[in-house]
């Protein structure tokens with residue numbers, strides 16, 4: 001399904017306000033979801049109307065890239081770019097599951113061609129280049145195609161002097177493309193540095209989970225780094241660290257809140273306030289300091 | 291003499307060497323048959339080593355790249371450069387001894403030097419954290435990159451790390467930020483950058499000082515998105531299948547040249563660089579000097595533009611159904 005159709009379907013849904021008086025008995029089956037935070041059941045439509053944030057405990061559930069774009073972009077403004085870029089299987093990888101099969105499965109499951117969607121959009125009236133990663137697509141890991149789409153997003157922002165807003169969620173480098181994936185870290189970082197030299201603002205929004213080679217490259221090279229509450233953001237995953245140091249990790253380690261405390265991100269922002277916050281930032285940060 | 295370290299795939303050679311050593315302890319005077327046997331064994335060892343090393347697997351090369359007696363960054367610094375000054379500290383938290391940073395002179399040229407530093411022996415290795423830098427190491431490296439850029443000094447880097455250190459402190463002090471900032475600085479540095487893979491090139495920790503205008507790889511050095519053991523752990527929940535995944539990861543010097551990522555391979559003697567360090571050090575010196583010579587005479591803008599074009603070409607994807 002093309003993303004435009006997906007948006008259409010999503011926009012045609014009607015949301016109803018959160019109503020705690022509603023009883024489970026009034027509702028058809030299969031429209032309740034369980035919050036991963038407080039384990040309470042929530043009426044599906046309440047949950048969606050609340051942008052997949054639990055009305056009870058505030059837990060932010062993971063959302064996919066099309067939903068993310070809907071949530072950030074002004075209605076009807078998103079125009080996708082580079083939609084035809086997709087992964088090749090340059091190393092003909094067959095260890096574990098064949099990469100070609102994984103790609104087919106991911107495409108069928110998500111309706112996307114890669115682990116990120118990019119495009120032109122407006123946020124609070126500001127023209128921007130917007131990109132959002134989709135963890136469902138092989139963990140939104142960065143191989144050549146993801147690296148290329150991100151690099152082109154930086155280049156489009158530079159060419160059109162539009163601020164860039166990237167929403168990250170990624171398992172890191174895509175090992176099925178071997179050293180080519182590692183080099184995408186350098187490629188995207190070069191593109192980010194070049195945008196910074198030109199004085200075009202770049203805002204990154206780190207969401208759950210962002211890790212490995214994505215964290216250690218373009219994701220943290222932004223002028224302003226925001227993160228969603230409770231998002232896990234790391235270079236090395238907790239299990240590898242625990243195996244290395246042979247001790248368990250402190251509570252809250254590698255969360256967005258932990259990183260604010262240690263000075264690595266600017267703010268933890270509730271999903272329901274993200275669009276306004278980004279829009280306000282863009283009021284301040286004009287391309288080229290104009 | 292006790293052998294310090296025998297790699298698994300070299301065990302057949304080690305057995306012959308033990309036999310040879312035992313024969314050599316005997317008195318061969320008036321024993322022509324014994325002397326002939328010694329000669330034959332010596333030839334057999336050379337032949338076996340040549341055979342083994344003419345077709346090393348990726349996993350065997352990884353083992354050679356980790357050989358404890360392999361020449362280290364320190365050996366290259368001492369041999370290639372004169373008047374070396376080490377520059378220490380990240381100006382924020384500490385000095386990371388897993389990363390060397392400094393200035394030196396190479397063939398009459400001023401250069402800045404960076405390199406991962408494994409130790410020689412356990413004691414030094416503990417001090418140097420087995421060559422696995424923490425954020426301070428990357429921030430020190432970045433400081434020296436910027437210094438090189440400001441003063442127009444070419445940069446030479448030596449890669450030999452399993453990766454950034456995976457510890458609590460590393461994460462608390464923003465290792466991802468430190469690596470990313472190195473990448474942003476290095477990819478835009480307006481001076482020639484020559485990188486040499488001398489041993490291990492593990493993931494982001496290697497890449498942080500491993501992006502430049504030339505990449506020279508020793509024959510048995512590797513450069514990889516992940517170590518074969520970690521890859522095997524992810525795929526099979528078992529690190530012991532590293533030998534199976536190593537070839538798939540495309541991590542050897544040959545793989546890198548084939549993919550257009552490395553520019554040249556410095557051959558190693560049969561048995562690896564540690565069998566004849568002097569010849570390898572001389573060959574690396576020659577390759578670095580030649581590379582720096584090739585990169586001379588470009589303006590700062592040209593250097594940055596060419597490096598961007600080089601990086602821009604990295605990767606293989608499909609577009610428009612092609």
Ligand SMILES: [Zn+2]
Nearest residue numbers: 035038054057
């Ligand atoms: Zn909840």
